[in-house]
Amino acid sequence: MPKRHSLDVVIIGAGVIGAACAHAAARAGLSVAVVDRGPVAGGTTGAGEGNLLVSDKGAGPELDLALLSTRLWRELSDALPPDIEYEPKGGLVVARDEPTLKALRAFAESQRASGVTAEEVPAEGLRALEPHLSPDQAGGFHYPQDAQVQPAKAAARLLAAARVAAYLGEEVTAVLRAPDGRVTGVRTTRRELLAPAVVNAAGTWGGEVAALAGAHLPVLPRRGFVLVTEPLPPLVRHKVYAADYVADVASDSAALQSSAVVEGTPAGPVLIGATRERVGFDSTLSTEALRRLAAQAAALFPVLADADVLRAYHGFRPYLPDHLPAIGPDARVPGLLHACGHEGAGIGLAPATAALIAAALTGTEPPLDPAPFAPSRDFGAHDGGAE
Incomplete structure (x- = not known):
């Protein structure tokens, strides 16, 4: 029989976005599990340069997200071990x-x-x-305001500081749903993890994870x-x-x-x-x-x-085709949230993304307007399929 656990939220993805979401959710008092088919930072995060940039973003929602993250990274740099190599170099x-x-x-x-x-x-x-x-x-x-971190170390330290259950080397094979369509957890190659909320932080595989839950996300x-x-x-x-x-x-x-x-x-x-x-x-x-x-x-x-x-x-x-990440609840699937599609800015935007996810999970006031990042938004003519 597969093992079952009762949780508040399951996060799919142990890159820097998933790790930051786990850290923020745990600090908000939620019981959290993180699942990844590979190791911590085994995907995009591990291949990144660690950019924490505001300089490359024009005025708009992504810049607002970056400015919030800039402040949050400074706070995290004081709380996490120095081997994340945070450098406010400009x-x-x-x-x-x-x-x-x-x-x-x-x-x-x-x-x-x-x-x-x-x-x-x-x-x-x-x-x-x-x-x-x-x-x-x-x-x-x-x-x-531009800065730098060592991305793999940052993800690992965030996840360790969260003190949550991490199931690495386990691929998610299904997002579990009740008869009324709401999310009830995930099934992996080794176990079932039951929770009323699932966060898709699967990076470049975010579209495939969304499809497991019956949603479309053109990552x-x-x-x-x-x-x-x-x-x-x-x-x-x-x-x-x-x-x-x-x-x-x-x-x-x-x-x-x-x-x-x-x-x-x-x-x-x-x-x-x-x-x-x-x-x-x-x-x-x-x-x-x-x-x-x-x-x-x-x-x-x-x-x-x-x-x-x-x-x-x-x-x-x-x-994602409109160059904005998908962050927050998916209106089409109750209990499903997304935190993916950040392209090359995910490391820099991770803490603010996590803050929006934690606010959505706890029903508290978000730190900035989440509407531009709505996962069920219209991607228009750019909403293509696979390459």
């Missing part, structure tokens, strides 16, 4: 020419109205912030590569990226896009991202993607042209 966005700088200026101005600190840096001031930056930049913007994978250099002396002080990264994040294109995002790490290696392309779950190594990243990073930091690359890795971002 971001630097640079423009190579005056038209691009003008566009950045307008973008920053719109962000400031929402509470973002964006400081324009003239060309002659960039080298003071980043001494090794290429001198042929027209200017840029400094974002002191698609968006592949990205990262280069890791040999350990180097401190060369890059901030998270530095070219202005076209902002456009790539917001793009609907399925084709390969790349824009250099360069940052140092406490251990010495420099991380170089980021590419985006929709190729399903194809894990084939793309030499074109790696070549582009290397060339763009060297254009930003010429000193990196001579650095050895030790490895490259890839992951799949959970992409």
